[in-house]
Amino acid sequence: MPPLAPALPPRLARLTQHLRGLPGAEYWGAVGLVLGSLGLRLLFAPILANGYGFILFYPAVILSAYWLGGRPALLATALSTALACAFGPTPLSFLEDGRALLSLAFFLISSILLLHVLSSIRERFSDLARSHARVEALATGQAELFREHAQRTTDHLQLISAILQVRALGEDDPTAARVLTNAASRTLVISRAHRAFADGDGRTILFEDFARRLTHAASDRGGLEADRVMFGGGEVTVPVEQATALGLVLLEYLTTLRAHSPAARLLVVLEEQADQRVLLLTAAGAADLPPPRDTVLVEALTGQLGGSLKVARGPTGCDVRLAFPAALQPPPAWDPLTFSLH
Incomplete structure (x- = not known):
């Protein structure tokens, strides 16, 4: 059962935690509290009458019940009762006075009631702590689920923006191309607002x-085998939006290589160059390796990053170089129509 004592200083809390790990630590703690109360009883013996010295043992009983639990508190009650009986008219003589014995009986009964009340409080607090832990775990799980859903929604919006830009690049009608370009820019703005x-x-x-x-x-799921892909560049960090665009480019090339030559190997490197980041995708291990199949989509994603794309093909390899600014670039400015298409 977790302790319900007020928060202790860190050093004392560590000592208490260490002592709790010792065998019978709670019972030795109860004995220590009773001995402390006994010291107070001896100190105030000249002042207190024989029948009232038991009140100095209340702290040992209460603190044992509050800090250590029900069974150590029962031990503290039994020891306190026995020690209180030992303070008779003469040192180490037992109480024989009726009123003193009645007071001692009241002490014993009230101590047992205190034990019951404090044990009930401890149990209620323990139930509350367990309920709080369950609620906290549920809330954490729901927050993680919401975060994952929000991340997927944002990534999908970013991909939709790139697809709209692809459609705009392939549109022969200038007016329709302007509409698609505006839609791509606005979708990217929504994606960034949602991500923020x-x-x-x-x-x-x-x-x-x-x-x-x-x-x-x-x-x-149709990409190049993972053991044929190597990575380099070290611990380079990028904003989540840039990582999404780079991930889509990487996925496009992985599926292209798997479809064209499953025996190919790919080296993925992201480099830091001053205020730029450079993604290098170097494919080798087979003849006549192609660039990413959907070049228009890759160019649209490059446009989202505000970067430049270069593809160099050789007889036994293909290099894809995507350079882009380290900072996020603003979406393209809107060019709204002065009339409606409807």
């Missing part, structure tokens, strides 16, 4: 850890 509300501004993650987990998840 759910996660707070400025949240960053280690890209290498994120990319490793993403690669392992993708290997079972």
Whole structure:
């Protein structure tokens, strides 16, 4: 049962925790409290009458029940009763006076009632602590579920923005292209506002850890085998929004390589270069390796990052280099129409 005593100083709390680990520590604690009360009884013996010295043993009983539990408190009550009986008319003689014995009986009965009340309080507090722990665990789980749902929603909005931008780039009608570009920019603004509300501004993650987990998840769903992907660059952190865009680029290349040449190998490196970050995807191990299949989507994601994309192909490899500013870039300015399409 957890202790219900008021908060102790850190050093004393550590000592108490250590003592609680000793065998029978609670009972030795009760004996110590009774001996302390006995010292007070001897100190005030000239002042207190024989029948009233028992009141100095109340602190030992109450503190034992409050700090140590019911059974140690019963031991403290029994010892206190025996010691109180030893203060008769002469030293170490037992009480024989009727009023003194009646007072002692009252002490014993009231101590037992106190034990019952304090034990009930301790049990109620323990139940409350357990209920609070369950509620806290439930609230934590719900908060984590909400955070995960919010993260997925934000990532989907960011992907929708990129898809709208892809549609805008492939649209022949200038008016429709403007509408799609505006929609892509506005969706990205909504995505950022949602992310700021759910996660707070400025949240960053280690890209290498994120990319490793993403690669392992993708290997079972149509991506290149995880053991054929290597990572480098060290502990470079990026904002969550940038990590999402980079992750989509990585997923696109993993699925491309799996479909074209499952024997290929891929090196994933994110470098810090002054105020820029550079993602390098180096594929090797097979002939005529292609760049990411959906180049237009990769270019749209590059545009979200405010970066530049370079692809270099060779006879036995392909290098994809995506450079972008370390700071988040503002979404493209809107170019609204002066008339309605409806």
